[in-house]
Amino acid sequence: MAAFNEFIQQLKENINLADLIGSYVPLKKHGRYYMASCPFHGPERTPSFAVSPDKGFYYCFGCHESGDAITFVEKMDHLTFMEAVRRLADYAHMDMPEREESPEEKRRAAMARELQSVTELAGSYFHSCLTRTQMGKAGLAYFDKRHLSMETIEKFKLGFAPPDWQKLYRDFTTKKKIGGDLLVEAGLCAHKNGRYYDVFRNRCMFPIWNISG
Numbered sequence: 001m002a003a004f005n006e007f008i009q010q011l012k013e014n015i016n017l018a019d020l021i022g023s024y025v026p027l028k029k030h031g032r033y034y035m036a037s038c039p040f041h042g043p044e045r046t047p048s049f050a051v052s053p054d055k056g057f058y059y060c061f062g063c064h065e066s067g068d069a070i071t072f073v074e075k076m077d078h079l080t081f082m083e084a085v086r087r088l089a090d091y092a093h094m095d096m097p098e099r100e101e102s103p104e105e106k107r108r109a110a111m112a113r114e115l116q117s118v119t120e121l122a123g124s125y126f127h128s129c130l131t132r133t134q135m136g137k138a139g140l141a142y143f144d145k146r147h148l149s150m151e152t153i154e155k156f157k158l159g160f161a162p163p164d165w166q167k168l169y170r171d172f173t174t175k176k177k178i179g180g181d182l183l184v185e186a187g188l189c190a191h192k193n194g195r196y197y198d199v200f201r202n203r204c205m206f207p208i209w210n211i212s213g
Helices: 002-014 017-022 069-077 081-091 103-132 134-145 150-155 167-175 180-185
Strands: 028-030 033-036 049-052 057-060 159-161 189-192 195-198 203-205
Touching: 002 069, 002 081, 017 033, 017 049, 017 057, 017 069, 069 081, 081 103, 103 134, 103 150, 103 159, 103 167, 103 180, 103 203, 134 159, 134 203, 167 180, 167 195, 180 189, 180 195
Parallel strands: none
Antiparallel strands: 028 033, 033 049, 049 057, 159 203, 189 195
């Protein structure tokens, strides 16, 4: 554990926090600090997000979010602690020592993998609804109106959510054997008064990919 803690300290020292955060949001030098609009609490007139490369620390005077390079990447990219450390080790070209993850870290990592899997499946599902079913005609008509070609639709895997209130829920729980609670956690379904229903209905869908693809 001591060796791993030493590695974490070296990792933080080897990363210029301004360069790292500047790759996510525009920074403007202000004395010893760099300032930006806070990426955690939405648009603001006066930048309140301060970055101190010397101290390796950031702080928002608006929402009071604070931390170092690891916590920033954790929050921005929705990663576990170990996932953030691995990404930063790669960013800093450092070899990462082996460390056993805690049960909580393993649980969070497993949940993240499940959520990624189910959202990727949903992206394919919506794309199939758009391009292979009668339900998708309304979506295709809209994309045609906006002059989007089939090549573009295929390249970005654009999709269409059926108008039925429980179409995705029924298909995923009965055919894919995916639990309703996981669909809620993924933001695909909601649960109210003992009933699950689809969040996305009768609308075009644009999947968003992270920097890892």
